[in-house]
Amino acid sequence: xxxxxxxxxxxxxxxxxxxxxxxxxxxxxxxxxxxxxxxxxxxxxxxxxxxxxxxxxxxxxxxxxxxxxxxxxxxxxxxxxxxxxxxxxxxxxxxxxxxxxxxxxxxxxxxxxxxxxxxxxxxxxxxxxxxxxxxxxxxxxxxxxxxxxxxxxxxxxxxxxxxxxxxxxxxxxxxxxxxxxxxxxxxxxxxxxxxxxxxxxxxxxxxxxxxxxxxxxxxxxxxxxxxxxxxxxxxxxxxxxxxxxxxxxxxxxxxxxxxxxxxxxxxxxxxxxxxxxxxxxxxxxxxxxxxxxxxxxxxxxxxxxx
Numbered sequence: 060x061x062x063x064x065x066x067x068x069x070x071x072x073x074x075x076x077x078x079x080x081x082x083x084x085x086x087x088x089x090x091x092x093x094x095x096x097x098x099x100x101x102x103x104x105x106x107x108x109x110x111x112x113x114x115x116x117x118x119x120x121x122x123x124x125x126x127x128x129x130x131x132x133x134x135x136x137x138x139x140x141x142x143x144x145x146x147x148x149x150x151x152x153x154x155x156x157x158x159x160x161x162x163x164x165x166x167x168x169x170x171x172x173x174x175x176x177x178x179x180x181x182x183x184x185x186x187x188x189x190x191x192x193x194x195x196x197x198x199x200x201x202x203x204x205x206x207x208x209x210x211x212x213x214x215x216x217x218x219x220x221x222x223x224x225x226x227x228x229x230x231x232x233x234x235x236x237x238x239x240x241x242x243x244x245x246x247x248x249x250x251x252x253x254x255x256x257x258x259x260x261x262x263x264x265x266x267x268x269x270x271x272x273x274x275x276x277x278x279x280x281x282x283x284x285x286x287x288x289x290x291x292x293x294x295x296x297x298x299x300x301x302x303x304x305x306x307x308x309x310x311x312x313x314x315x316x317x318x319x320x321x322x323x324x325x326x327x328x329x330x331x332x333x334x335x336x337x338x339x340x341x342x343x344x345x346x347x348x349x350x351x352x353x354x355x356x357x358x359x360x361x362x363x364x365x
Contacts, residue, residue, distance in 0.1 A: 060353075067352065071345045080124055082337045086330040088120045094328060114331065127334070136335035140327070145335035149317060155227035156316035159309070160301040162229075162236025163243070167294055171244040172287070175251025179286070180278055182256050190252065194245035206238040206311040223313040235312040239305055243297050247290055254286035292351055299347030302340065 086092070093102050093110055102110070111117040114137075115126050130137065136145035178190035197205070213234060214222040224231035258264065259282055267277045305318035313319070317336060324332035 064349075064353070067349050071349070075341055075345060076128070078341045079128070079334070079338050083124050083127065083334055084120060086334050087114075087116060087123065092116060092328070092330045131335075131338055136338065137331040139324070139332040139335075140329045145332050148320060148332065149336060149339060152315060152317045152320050155232075155314060156302055156305055156309070156318060158227065158229070159232050159236050159239060159305055159314060159316060160298060162232055163240030163301050164294060164298055166237050166240040167243045167247050167297070171247025172251050172290065174244075174248040175290075176255060176278075176283065178248065178252040179255030179259070180274075182252075187252070190248055194248050197241055197245040202238065202242060203307050203311060205241050206235070206308055209234060209238055210311060225313050225315055227315060231312075232314070235308050235314055238311070239301060239308040243294075243301075247294065250293060251286060251290050254289055255282060258282045258286050288355070292355060295351030295354065296348055299344035302343050302347075 092114070093107050097103075097106065108117075115123045118126070127137070134146065136149070139145055139148065174190045174194075178187040181187050210222055213219045220234040221231045224235050255278075259278070261282075264277060264282055267281050268274075272281075302317070305314070305316060306322050307318075308314070309316045309318035310322050317340070321333065321336045323329075324336065
């Protein structure tokens with residue numbers, strides 16, 4: 060196990076460097092990072108020279124990147140164009156985004172798995188058709204459409220939920236959390252159903268039935284555990300994606316989280332904040348994938364990490 064963890068961490072390093080170098084080049088090297096810093100007018104030459112010197116932008120791009128990552132390794136994500144430390148900006152917003160992701164994951168687990176199990180054990184029946192059609196419907200609709208419709212219907216028309224979530228309270232985050240997790244709920248339901256149907260045809264299930272076990276015990280004890288292994292893998296990887304993929308949802312509901320911060324930083328052409336945020340999101344995603352891979356072996360002892 061120890062060797063596996065070390066090997067996975069070593070594999071994460073080139074992924075982290077490659078992805079962060081790509082976003083760094085896209086933000087600082089392929090465009091003019093001073094655009095918009097002086098309003099509608101072009102910035103004075105003296106301002107541009109000082110700006111580039113402050114952020115090492117007057118050096119070759121590879122040197123810029125090495126200097127930047129050197130500071131990242133020290134925990135310094137830089138100071139944004141408004142004079143605030145990016146790490147402090149993110150530290151304030153991470154709890155809200157984490158709560159939003161946990162709510163979305165809860166909806167995935169509860170609704171997605173229950174719907175998938177009901178569809179799997181009633182294959183070809185009305186419930187199966189209902190789950191298949193409804194999940195296909197959700198998958199085919201963009202998240203911003205789902206968010207806007209539910210915000211209008213449940214927030215404005217029926218008044219069941221707050222329209223915005225600026226304070227980040229649990230009550231305010233329920234509707235954004237459902238919207239954020241809606242697409243993944245559909246995928247979890249379909250994945251659970253497919254794996255359950257496949258495992259119900261397996262030899263060990265027929266053996267269990269031949270021993271006289273009830274259908275409920277056969278499904279709950281012998282089939283569901285194996286069926287949920289890929290589902291849990293998906294949910295774990297999705298948690299990392301939700302932490303960084305909440306840009307659209309946080310924008311719709313005005314959530315003061317990391318996604319909303321990244322969206323505003325892009326709008327304001329604040330490259331330091333954009334790169335610093337993306338570096339953190341990539342790192343979170345890689346760590347979550349490592350945790351999921353380790354849980355894989357715990358859930359199924361047949362999978363060895365040695």
